[in-house]
Amino acid sequence: MIVENSKVILSVKNLTAEVEGVQILKGVNLEVKAGEVHAIMGPNGSGKSTFSKVLAGHPDYAVTGGEVIFKGQNLLELPPEERSRAGVFLAFQYPLEIPGVTNSDFLRLAYNTLQKQKGLAELDLLDFDDYVQDKLKVVEMNPSFLSRSVNEGFSGGEKKRNEILQMAILEPKLAILDETDSGLDIDALRIVSNGVNQLSTAENCTVLITHYQRLLDYIVPDFIHVMESGKIVLTGGKELALELESRGYDWITEEVKV
Amino acid sequence: MIDLFVQDLLSQQPNFDHAPAWLKSLRANASDRLNYLKFPTTKDEEWRNNNFSELKDIALTTVDSIVEEPITNPIHILDDHILPESAESLITFIDGRFSHEFSALEGLPTGVFIGSFKNFTHLGIDLAASLFPHIGKYADPEDFFVALNTACIDDIAVVYIPKNLNFAPTLQLLFVSHQGSISQPRCLIIVESGGSLNLVESYIGQDSPHFCNTVTEIYLGANARINHTKVQRESDTAIWISHCAIAQERSSSYTKNAIVLGAKKSRTNLQVQQLGEHTETNLNGLTLIGGEQISDTHTAIAHNFPNGNSQQLHKCIADERSHCIFNGKILVAQAAQLTNSKQLSRNLLLSPKARIDTKPQLEIFADNVKCAHGATISQIDADELFYLQSRCIDLESARKLLTYAFAAEVISKIPVDSLRETLSEVVLAKTH
Numbered sequence: 001m002i003v004e005n006s007k008v009i010l011s012v013k014n015l016t017a018e019v020e021g022v023q024i025l026k027g028v029n030l031e032v033k034a035g036e037v038h039a040i041m042g043p044n045g046s047g048k049s050t051f052s053k054v055l056a057g058h059p060d061y062a063v064t065g066g067e068v069i070f071k072g073q074n075l076l077e078l079p080p081e082e083r084s085r086a087g088v089f090l091a092f093q094y095p096l097e098i099p100g101v102t103n104s105d106f107l108r109l110a111y112n113t114l115q116k117q118k119g120l121a122e123l124d125l126l127d128f129d130d131y132v133q134d135k136l137k138v139v140e141m142n143p144s145f146l147s148r149s150v151n152e153g154f155s156g157g158e159k160k161r162n163e164i165l166q167m168a169i170l171e172p173k174l175a176i177l178d179e180t181d182s183g184l185d186i187d188a189l190r191i192v193s194n195g196v197n198q199l200s201t202a203e204n205c206t207v208l209i210t211h212y213q214r215l216l217d218y219i220v221p222d223f224i225h226v227m228e229s230g231k232i233v234l235t236g237g238k239e240l241a242l243e244l245e246s247r248g249y250d251w252i253t254e255e256v257k258v
Numbered sequence: 259m260i261d262l263f264v265q266d267l268l269s270q271q272p273n274f275d276h277a278p279a280w281l282k283s284l285r286a287n288a289s290d291r292l293n294y295l296k297f298p299t300t301k302d303e304e305w306r307n308n309n310f311s312e313l314k315d316i317a318l319t320t321v322d323s324i325v326e327e328p329i330t331n332p333i334h335i336l337d338d339h340i341l342p343e344s345a346e347s348l349i350t351f352i353d354g355r356f357s358h359e360f361s362a363l364e365g366l367p368t369g370v371f372i373g374s375f376k377n378f379t380h381l382g383i384d385l386a387a388s389l390f391p392h393i394g395k396y397a398d399p400e401d402f403f404v405a406l407n408t409a410c411i412d413d414i415a416v417v418y419i420p421k422n423l424n425f426a427p428t429l430q431l432l433f434v435s436h437q438g439s440i441s442q443p444r445c446l447i448i449v450e451s452g453g454s455l456n457l458v459e460s461y462i463g464q465d466s467p468h469f470c471n472t473v474t475e476i477y478l479g480a481n482a483r484i485n486h487t488k489v490q491r492e493s494d495t496a497i498w499i500s501h502c503a504i505a506q507e508r509s510s511s512y513t514k515n516a517i518v519l520g521a522k523k524s525r526t527n528l529q530v531q532q533l534g535e536h537t538e539t540n541l542n543g544l545t546l547i548g549g550e551q552i553s554d555t556h557t558a559i560a561h562n563f564p565n566g567n568s569q570q571l572h573k574c575i576a577d578e579r580s581h582c583i584f585n586g587k588i589l590v591a592q593a594a595q596l597t598n599s600k601q602l603s604r605n606l607l608l609s610p611k612a613r614i615d616t617k618p619q620l621e622i623f624a625d626n627v628k629c630a631h632g633a634t635i636s637q638i639d640a641d642e643l644f645y646l647q648s649r650c651i652d653l654e655s656a657r658k659l660l661t662y663a664f665a666a667e668v669i670s671k672i673p674v675d676s677l678r679e680t681l682s683e684v685v686l687a688k689t690h
């Protein structure tokens with residue numbers, strides 16, 4: 001929701017980045033304020049995931065120019081763990097499997113690290129279990145997933161749900177959801193969208209990366225951006241999604257050239 | 259020419275005059291073999307990665323310290339290692355000698371013999387009929403260190419489980435190197451047909467350079483089952499050489515979880531012989547070392563009969579400048595049709611200066627078999643680290659957690675709760 005005079009949470013200016021010497025981001029500009037939901041769409045390979053990983057601090061990507069200010073702080077000078085502790089959360093397009101680490105140990109370690117950072121009490125096994133049970137409800141996830149290794153053998157949709165569970169536990173200020181909808185069946189899409197809506201408040205903000213209008217029926221964005229060859233080339237309201245759905249991306253490329 | 263080191267060792271052996279004739283001749287034969295067996299050097303194919311020549315120096319300076327004096331109480335090191343599950347089924351040997359004080363063998367079922375061979379002899383219990391068919395029969399007599407151990411047998415840790423008896427408590431054999439010396443533990447584990455046993459064999463040591471040369475022979479009768487966990491947590495200055503030889507009759511099942519954490523240099527030899535059809539062998543191993551440690555594991559599983567199964571998972575984690583070696587042979591004899599055998603060697607290098615050598619060896623002479631093997635050496639995955647960092651976890655904790663996870667696959671198979679928990683903590687504390 002657009003809130004008048006709300007604080008800017010994320011401000012990206014002229015961000016350029018490369019991977020293995022190849023420039024992928026070619027001057028991204030984006031401003032996201034508290035309470036807002038933004039969607040980023042765009043063709044395959046246009047740099048959407050790269051953008052999200054650069055924000056999260058993935059070491060493979062080298063920022064070559066521009067700035068990223070998060071809650072008044074230069075995000076680019078922080079290591080990844082400090083970005084996440086400051087409130088940046090990335091739900092990965094392809095969540096990794098971590099054999100041998102149980103989901104509950106992983107979630108508890110992440111949560112307690114954050115608590116410690118905030119100067120708050122860490123939770124022991126039992127208290128954390130209570131805390132997690134509530135969060136499981138947000139994504140209607142079966143508790144049996146807690147005792148399994150992180151994402152190991154999870155179906156595509158289950159992995160995505162597990163990402164949103166982590167988001168529910170860490171309560172970020174900025175959540176970037178990279179194609180969280182892909183791989184979800186119709187019911188799961190509704191459940192996960194519901195979860196994301198429950199988690200969004202006037203204090204935080206969400207950036208959705210998606211290919212499909214369908215998701216945006218559930219999580220209604222305030223702005224839609226189109227990324228193309230490493231840049232945001234078009235920004236509009238939620239109705240832009242319908243236009244993209246019927247016309248594709250070619251016309252934008254044409255217009256940008258003109 | 260007999261090695262000077264051997265000569266010295268043999269001359270220091272206490273006279274075990276009460277030993278039965280069969281044991282005396284077993285020792286004498288081994289002594290004879292030491293006249294031609296050579297101390298292994300890196301020129302020997304099986305020993306080329308690990309050089310034990312420094313043993314000769316250690317041996318010569320410490321052999322005098324073997325004296326018959328009462329053992330001072332090493333309770334402070336023992337306390338952490340005695341399993342609560344084994345409170346009433348524990349045999350402890352301290353510096354090679356049976357400790358009454360730290361052994362507990364309450365209310366053993368009739369027909370079960372667990373304890374010190376010497377002690378049984380003192381009590382007038384003659385176990386020759388049970389032990390003689392097995393002792394010295396499975397461990398390779400032509401191996402230098404086996405011969406050395408056999409030539410010096412003074413006492414034997416004996417475990418005898420009769421036919422069809424399920425020995426329920428977890429039995430612990432605890433070997434402590436305390437004073438700094440040479441100890442040569444000898445174990446003989448016999449589970450007759452239809453019997454079962456859950457065994458933990460632990461080796462611990464206090465900070466002192468010492469040499470432990472242990473030989474364990476295990477016999478499983480038809481349909482017998484053993485779950486055997488072996489944990490080596492020697493001091494980081496120790497030299498530890500272990501032979502374990504297992505003979506399995508038909509339809510028996512042997513599962514081993516071997517954990518190696520300690521010793522400056524260690525060598526594990528593990529040999530399994532399947533002596534009948536439908537026999538099952540599961541070997542899980544974890545070696546986690548750092549500093550300048552070297553650890554060498556050689557295993558061999560011989561499938562000699564049809565329908566045998568074997569599964570092996572060996573994991574090494576090498577940190578700092580350490581060096582792990584794994585050599586795993588699977589032999590499938592021509593008669594062993596329909597063998598199903600899997601071997602996986604997975605290795606984690608934590609430092610650019612660490613080294614891992616892994617060598618799976620399959621020798622298959624039967625044509626209708628399923629055998630799979632694989633080996634990987636990797637480092638901690640950068641994307642996994644990033645995933646954890648993106649969830650607030652700092653780099654160091656993330657590395658720890660991933661290393662622990664790698665080790666946990668083996669540790670989680672240990673069927674003794676307290677040991678599994680202790681080892682999890684030890685592994686977490688060891689990784690950085």
Ligand SMILES: Nc1ncnc2c1ncn2[C@@H]1O[C@H](COP(=O)(O)OP(=O)(O)OP(=O)(O)O)[C@@H](O)[C@H]1O
Nearest residue numbers: 019020024042043044045046047048049050051060
């Ligand atoms: N680590 C990497 N090494 C080499 N090329 C990379 C790497 N990461 C991204 N790229 C390249 O950068 C470009 C942008 O990729 P990115 O994953 O950001 O696209 P995307 O917009 O998320 O696409 P999709 O819609 O398919 O998810 C692609 O051409 C990709 O091949």
Ligand SMILES: [Mg+2]
Nearest residue numbers: 048049050093
């Ligand atoms: Mg993408």
